[in-house]
Amino acid sequence: MSRDDINSSKKATPQPDYQSLAELRYQIRRFLHFSEQAARQARIEPNQHQFLLALKGLPENMRPTIGILAGRLQIRPNSAVELVNRLSKAGFVKRRRDSDDGREVLLVLTAKGEAVLHELSLHHRAELQTAGPVLMAALQAVLKQARPKLNSGKT
Amino acid sequence: MSRDDINSSKKATPQPDYQSLAELRYQIRRFLHFSEQAARQARIEPNQHQFLLALKGLPENMRPTIGILAGRLQIRPNSAVELVNRLSKAGFVKRRRDSDDGREVLLVLTAKGEAVLHELSLHHRAELQTAGPVLMAALQAVLKQARPKLNSGKT
DNA sequence: TGATATATATCGTAGTACGATATATATATG
DNA sequence: CATATATATATCGTACTACGATATATATCA
Numbered sequence: 001m002s003r004d005d006i007n008s009s010k011k012a013t014p015q016p017d018y019q020s021l022a023e024l025r026y027q028i029r030r031f032l033h034f035s036e037q038a039a040r041q042a043r044i045e046p047n048q049h050q051f052l053l054a055l056k057g058l059p060e061n062m063r064p065t066i067g068i069l070a071g072r073l074q075i076r077p078n079s080a081v082e083l084v085n086r087l088s089k090a091g092f093v094k095r096r097r098d099s100d101d102g103r104e105v106l107l108v109l110t111a112k113g114e115a116v117l118h119e120l121s122l123h124h125r126a127e128l129q130t131a132g133p134v135l136m137a138a139l140q141a142v143l144k145q146a147r148p149k150l151n152s153g154k155t
Numbered sequence: 156m157s158r159d160d161i162n163s164s165k166k167a168t169p170q171p172d173y174q175s176l177a178e179l180r181y182q183i184r185r186f187l188h189f190s191e192q193a194a195r196q197a198r199i200e201p202n203q204h205q206f207l208l209a210l211k212g213l214p215e216n217m218r219p220t221i222g223i224l225a226g227r228l229q230i231r232p233n234s235a236v237e238l239v240n241r242l243s244k245a246g247f248v249k250r251r252r253d254s255d256d257g258r259e260v261l262l263v264l265t266a267k268g269e270a271v272l273h274e275l276s277l278h279h280r281a282e283l284q285t286a287g288p289v290l291m292a293a294l295q296a297v298l299k300q301a302r303p304k305l306n307s308g309k310t
Numbered sequence: 311t312g313a314t315a316t317a318t319a320t321c322g323t324a325g326t327a328c329g330a331t332a333t334a335t336a337t338a339t340g
Numbered sequence: 341c342a343t344a345t346a347t348a349t350a351t352c353g354t355a356c357t358a359c360g361a362t363a364t365a366t367a368t369c370a
Contacts, residue, residue: 016276018211019213020212022208022212028187033243054180057175057177058174058177067317074185074187074201078318079357081320082359087194105317121176129298133298146280202326220349221348232350236349237350237351238326239349241326259348280329
């Protein structure tokens with residue numbers, strides 16, 4: 001007993017708002033692109049930079065193992081191994097075969113790795129000063145039209 | 156007995172908050188990872204999906220040319236050409252050598268492309284229902300500590 | 311002890327963005 | 341109007357890296 005209008009008071013708008021969705025992805029890409037360039041300027045590969053950040057910024061309750069880091073980077077454990085190979089070859093991290101569990105490998109930042117990460121983090125924080133709000137806006141635009149049910153809105 | 160405590164009321168915190176920075180990137184990766192898997196489930200390559208979205212969601216004042224799309228995807232124009240090659244081979248887009256400028260190529264979605272994009276967009280919108288707020292929170296956490304100066308500010 | 315699970319490592323492969331370069335069309339300039 | 345130059349796409353070979361499949365080492369359980 002209801003007509004399917006476009007979008008007015010339905011549960012979830014049937015037609016997605018492509019424009020806001022596209023804008024969100026565009027802004028995300030811009031930020032990621034900035035990040036990659038910043039990394040290369042700092043003489044480190046973007047994915048290696050992300051590894052360093054994931055390592056240093058790991059929540060305290062997590063152990064810095066290959067597997068955990070892989071999860072944080074959303075890559076397969078074997079890919080993480082290869083990444084660590086390149087990282088240690090470049091002198092950014094060290095492997096520490098310690099722990100109770102002899103299978104695990106704990107990753108540790110070297111001074112060099114720490115330095116690059118520090119520099120890059122400051123740069124990123126500065127960039128986010130402007131990019132952040134833009135991202136927020138794009139995200140909110142998507143969420144606004146995505147809202148599943150919302151009648152009696154006041155706006 | 157040192158005063159380089161955490162951060163309290165400085166201009167811009169000298170030490171970046173690695174944890175919130177890392178968390179932001181983690182959440183971005185989770186969303187992108189979801190997106191990639193969703194695309195593959197829909198039988199399309201993630202980058203091809205992004206192209207379709209960028210095309211359909213292009214602001215009205217922009218013409219859907221290779222160059223413009225390349226900019227929106229943050230890739231080189233020649234990479235965009237190759238992407239379009241794969242897209243048209245797969246039947247998702249068509250080239251339209253029209254326009255006043257004979258050098259340009261205008262991209263057009265096929266019905267097939269439209270269909271996949273529609274499906275994926277709904278899926279993404281649904282995902283963002285939960286992922287969106289998490290991203291927002293992560294972003295805000297970074298911005299909070301990144302705020303450069305905050306005296307006599309208006310919020 | 312033996313069986314099985316888990317963590318890391320190795321290796322070959324495939325996919326793709328890139329730089330360098332080529333071609334086509336447009337525009338400027340004499 | 342002919343030529344020079346700029347711009348938009350296109351082509352081609354290369355390099356990088358994440359991946360699947362598999363191997364090895366250690367842990368855990370029966």
